Amino acid sequence: MNQLTELFAPNLNNYIILCSILFTIGVVGVLIRKNIIIIFMSVELMLNAINLLLTAFSVHHGDSSGQVFVFFIMAVAAAEITVGLAILVMIYRNTGSVSIDSLRNLKW
Amino acid sequence: MNNLLFLLLSSVSIISALLVIFSKNPVYSVLFLVLTFFTLAGHFAIFLGAEFLAIVNIIVYAGAIMVLFLFVIMLLNLNKESEPTTPMLSKISAIVAGGLFLLVLFAALTNQINAPEALNSKAGDIGMVKKLGQVLFTEYLLPFEISSVLFLSAMVGAVMLGKKDLKQG
Numbered sequence: 001m002n003q004l005t006e007l008f009a010p011n012l013n014n015y016i017i018l019c020s021i022l023f024t025i026g027v028v029g030v031l032i033r034k035n036i037i038i039i040f041m042s043v044e045l046m047l048n049a050i051n052l053l054l055t056a057f058s059v060h061h062g063d064s065s066g067q068v069f070v071f072f073i074m075a076v077a078a079a080e081i082t083v084g085l086a087i088l089v090m091i092y093r094n095t096g097s098v099s100i101d102s103l104r105n106l107k108w
Numbered sequence: 109m110n111n112l113l114f115l116l117l118s119s120v121s122i123i124s125a126l127l128v129i130f131s132k133n134p135v136y137s138v139l140f141l142v143l144t145f146f147t148l149a150g151h152f153a154i155f156l157g158a159e160f161l162a163i164v165n166i167i168v169y170a171g172a173i174m175v176l177f178l179f180v181i182m183l184l185n186l187n188k189e190s191e192p193t194t195p196m197l198s199k200i201s202a203i204v205a206g207g208l209f210l211l212v213l214f215a216a217l218t219n220q221i222n223a224p225e226a227l228n229s230k231a232g233d234i235g236m237v238k239k240l241g242q243v244l245f246t247e248y249l250l251p252f253e254i255s256s257v258l259f260l261s262a263m264v265g266a267v268m269l270g271k272k273d274l275k276q277g
Contacts, residue, residue: 008115010155012223018118020213022125024206029129031202034192037134037181041141044173045125048148051161055235059156059227064234064243070161071244074168075255079262081173085180086269092184093272099192 015056022049034099036088040081047077110226114155121147133188138177145169157231160240 008014022045029042051070058066088098095102124143131137145165153162233239244252 005111005115008111008118009224009226010110010114010228011226012221013218014114014118015227016217016221017214018122020210020217021122024210024213025122025125025129027209028202028206031205032194032199033129034194035134035186037177037186038129038137041128041137041177044141044169045128045144048145048165048169051165052148052151055152055156055158055161056227059158059231059234060223062230062232062234064239065247067158067161067235067240068244068248071164071240072248072251072255074164076258078168078173079258081176082262082266083269085176086266089180089183090269097192098184098186098190101192 012056012060015053019049019053019056022046022052034101036091036098036100039100040084040088044077044081047073110155110228117147117150117154121151132191134181134186134191135178138174138181141177142170142174145174152235155226155228155231156235157228157233158235160235160237 026042026044026046026049029045030039033039033042051073054066054070054073058064058070091103092098121144124140124147127140128137128144131140149162149165149170152158152165
């Protein structure tokens with residue numbers, strides 16, 4: 001029991017594994033869903049996995065710059081989501097659906 | 109104790125992240141995403157000593173962005189019935205591709221770095237508001253100012269895109 005819990009110490013190795021899993025879940029979410037809103041959420045999931053890993057490395061190296069970077073990533077993500085959701089509302093108004101399959105005007 | 113808490117928080121975040129992408133109703137997806145963000149904020153606060161980022165994560169993501177998502181979902185009246193479906197074959201191939209990607213990430217990252225010491229013992233004060241503010245307003249002052257321009261353009265863009273008809277003013 002004690003040896004088993006030794007494996008799950010909050011160290012850098014385990015954070016790399018956790019963030020890889022979360023990032024992969026985001027990638028799979030982008031691939032399997034057709035709803036644009038869920039795809040946005042998966043992108044948010046990927047950004048958050050990267051944020052967690054950047055913070056873990058920043059603590060590992062004892063440097064605050066990584067956490068300032070995370071702050072900027074959050075700011076850019078907020079701006080991106082605002083514009084993205086506005087575009088989404090416009091797509092819904094024009095096509096009547098939120099599926100990515102409704103956007104095929106450029107398909108040959 | 110620390111390890112068990114880490115295991116609990118990590119498994120809750122992974123399970124709720126899985127539920128985000130696999131639940132049929134978009135509203136449930138948003139709520140599970142909020143849960144994921146809370147567990148990540150717990151990671152920031154408890155194990156990484158990044159109190160500022162934990163608070164900002166909750167305020168910006170769980171507070172602002174998720175409310176925006178919920179608002180759009182309710183505005184468009186999305187539910188289980190209007191959910192577009194994916195063919196089984198592309199679902200399976202996407203999951204296989206994701207598993208292979210995870211394998212590549214593990215193979216590339218896990219053997220290169222070996223740092224077995226726990227991070228919460230060496231966190232110190234680098235995540236505190238005072239230290240982060242000093243770095244943000246000296247070394248990263250210019251990017252901070254430029255991000256305000258980014259926000260202004262995002263705001264103008266959102267208002268312009270959201271308008272029904274630009275000609276009518």
